[in-house]
Amino acid sequence: MALGQVERIVCPHCSLLCDDVFCVINDGKIVSTYNACMRGDAFLKLVNSPNRLTNPLILEEGRLKPAHLSEALDVACNLLSRAKKPLLYGWGSVSYEAQEVGIQLAEKLEGVIDSTSSICHGISLRLIEEISREEFKCPTLEEVGDMADLVVYWGSNPADSHSRHLSRYTVFPRGKVRITGRLEREVVVVDVIKTRSAKGINLFLQIEPEKDLNLIKALIEYLSGKELPENVGGIMKKDIIDFGKMMKKAQFGTIFFGLGILQQENFKENIEGLIKLVKHPNLKGQFSLMPMIGHSNMLGFNLAAKKMAGVPYGYGIDFSKNPPEKTTVTEALINGDCDAALIIGANPFASFPQKLVEKLQNIPLIVIDTQMNLTVKKASVAIPATITGVETEGTMIRMDMQTKKLRKFLDSPSENCLPDKEILQNLLQKI
Amino acid sequence: MTKLNAFEVFQLLPKTNCKKCGESGCMAFAVKLLGRQIELEKCTPLFEEKAYEKQLKKLQELLTPLSEALETGIILEEEKCIGCGNCLIVCPVNVAENPESSAGIGVAPEKEENVIYVVKDGKAKIIDLTKCRRYADTEKLSYAQCRVCEIYCFTEAIKILI
Numbered sequence: 001m002a003l004g005q006v007e008r009i010v011c012p013h014c015s016l017l018c019d020d021v022f023c024v025i026n027d028g029k030i031v032s033t034y035n036a037c038m039r040g041d042a043f044l045k046l047v048n049s050p051n052r053l054t055n056p057l058i059l060e061e062g063r064l065k066p067a068h069l070s071e072a073l074d075v076a077c078n079l080l081s082r083a084k085k086p087l088l089y090g091w092g093s094v095s096y097e098a099q100e101v102g103i104q105l106a107e108k109l110e111g112v113i114d115s116t117s118s119i120c121h122g123i124s125l126r127l128i129e130e131i132s133r134e135e136f137k138c139p140t141l142e143e144v145g146d147m148a149d150l151v152v153y154w155g156s157n158p159a160d161s162h163s164r165h166l167s168r169y170t171v172f173p174r175g176k177v178r179i180t181g182r183l184e185r186e187v188v189v190v191d192v193i194k195t196r197s198a199k200g201i202n203l204f205l206q207i208e209p210e211k212d213l214n215l216i217k218a219l220i221e222y223l224s225g226k227e228l229p230e231n232v233g234g235i236m237k238k239d240i241i242d243f244g245k246m247m248k249k250a251q252f253g254t255i256f257f258g259l260g261i262l263q264q265e266n267f268k269e270n271i272e273g274l275i276k277l278v279k280h281p282n283l284k285g286q287f288s289l290m291p292m293i294g295h296s297n298m299l300g301f302n303l304a305a306k307k308m309a310g311v312p313y314g315y316g317i318d319f320s321k322n323p324p325e326k327t328t329v330t331e332a333l334i335n336g337d338c339d340a341a342l343i344i345g346a347n348p349f350a351s352f353p354q355k356l357v358e359k360l361q362n363i364p365l366i367v368i369d370t371q372m373n374l375t376v377k378k379a380s381v382a383i384p385a386t387i388t389g390v391e392t393e394g395t396m397i398r399m400d401m402q403t404k405k406l407r408k409f410l411d412s413p414s415e416n417c418l419p420d421k422e423i424l425q426n427l428l429q430k431i
Numbered sequence: 432m433t434k435l436n437a438f439e440v441f442q443l444l445p446k447t448n449c450k451k452c453g454e455s456g457c458m459a460f461a462v463k464l465l466g467r468q469i470e471l472e473k474c475t476p477l478f479e480e481k482a483y484e485k486q487l488k489k490l491q492e493l494l495t496p497l498s499e500a501l502e503t504g505i506i507l508e509e510e511k512c513i514g515c516g517n518c519l520i521v522c523p524v525n526v527a528e529n530p531e532s533s534a535g536i537g538v539a540p541e542k543e544e545n546v547i548y549v550v551k552d553g554k555a556k557i558i559d560l561t562k563c564r565r566y567a568d569t570e571k572l573s574y575a576q577c578r579v580c581e582i583y584c585f586t587e588a589i590k591i592l593i
Binding site (some may be wrong): 021041172173182 | 554582
């Protein structure tokens with residue numbers, strides 16, 4: 001069967017960055033994909049979406065009107081230079097190279113820059129470093145696939161967030177050590193509801209909401225040889241013992257935890273508990289923790305911010321202070337002294353709580369995005385961008401800290417759509 | 432799991448072993464029904480005699496999903512599929528035909544005709560079912576009992592009825 005042009009690419013949708021995805025291209029458009037999950041496929045096909053932002057837009061008399069790119073860049077430049085303390089937010093799905101330029105821009109503007117990681121797993125990474133007092137390290141996903149005989153998803157639902165996590169990397173592949181793959185592994189899911197990830201696994205523990213810490217403590221007690229109560233957070237003693245036995249037996253175990261662990265009042269204690277659990281002296285195997293990071297290049301921003309300003313994971317940088325301080329988007333918006341915002345590769349109007357949205361609504365917004373979305377609709381000026389990993393090359397960091405090179409395989413949909421990095425460089429030069 | 436079995440079907444047949452269908456008895460007829468080698472209509476008493484009305488209705492309900500299943504008794508509902516690819520990595524035939532998949536890597540477009548499962552456009556698709564281990568024995572009406580794709584499908588998009 002003649003397929004025409006076929007490209008093997010790295011899927012830029014989530015932080016799994018699957019590198020075995022094929023796109024069939026016809027007439028400069030992606031007509032079908034192979035191996036991408038439902039979300040990856042939908043993301044790649046946004047390239048041809050009717051919702052694609054291909055024209056710069058400027059707010060005039062209450063309405064967004066098409067404008068020339070140079071005009072839009074000028075307006076953006078003016079808004080940013082006039083602002084006393086602009087906020088530069090998003091960065092979750094742009095390349096590492098663009099993130100570096102973004103940080104330079106924030107420095108020049110003496111503004112605040114932060115990414116989605118400060119409301120997501122950046123916090124987990126930071127807490128892991130703070131509590132264990134060492135640099136965050138985790139095995140690669142390939143190492144997990146090769147060696148893991150116990151894979152735990154705790155407060156995470158990979159079927160619905162990272163659909164290919166099990167099949168591409170951790171559970172089903174026949175690894176170098178686990179040569180039969182699934183048969184040599186135990187898979188455990190801990191969650192408050194029976195999610196789709198809980199099908200076809202060895203043990204499902206349905207924990208009552210906010211009781212994760214009790215289960216973590218019970219497991220530690222079991223490993224220490226102590227007697228357990230009959231029921232912990234809705235889980236029977238028998239099941240905890242089963243889980244504990246699996247942990248004792250395992251030679252290589254990884255706990256992939258999700259926002260279920262983090263979005264609780266005692267999230268710090270949860271992470272602290274998990275660290276204690278994986279480092280328990282009675283475990284003979286090698287255990288590790290890995291957060292289920294969502295955005296494709298959230299980690300990239302953290303690494304860039306760490307390198308360029310020395311801030312820990314999960315923090316942005318406040319360049320209005322001298323020397324620059326760590327801060328977060330929430331802090332910056334709640335304090336209310338940000339008087340303009342540049343939003344890139346994020347849709348805060350759809351994802352932020354109302355309080356923060358209200359703050360954003362009252363300041364001029366410069367939005368750089370590939371699609372028409374709720375945030376673009378509220379923009380003072382919108383600048384269209386190309387999609388990284390499709391129409392622009394770039395580097396992204398996978399959830400296990402591995403660097404992935406994404407390449408360009410399609411042309412920009414319009415001469416108005418520039419790569420994120422170029423737009424930012426343009427602004428950097430003009431200001 | 433909604434697995435149909437011949438005994439369940441047999442219970443709803445007249446159980447008279449009248450042989451009007453041409454089979455040796457009601458049990459043999461039930462087995463062939465599940466293998467879809469004979470139509471329910473061949474059991475004429477079931478349709479002609481009022482006494483079997485309720486049983487007939489139940490039988491028809493029971494057998495409807497089967498009419499949508501493919502030769503090995505498998506149904507793949509694309510609208511439920513999320514494209515996780517568990518089926519194509521866990522399927523022993525798929526991995527034998529496409530050894531790269533043993534490392535979790537999907538099927539390249541040029542190899543798609545060699546395998547049972549591919550994930551295309553974000554959904555799993557069945558390409559060559561004749562390769563399925565369950566397929567080989569359908570003639571003998573004894574299905575190989577491999578159902579790993581059904582067991583590990585996150586969304587119950589894959590169902591094996593028999």
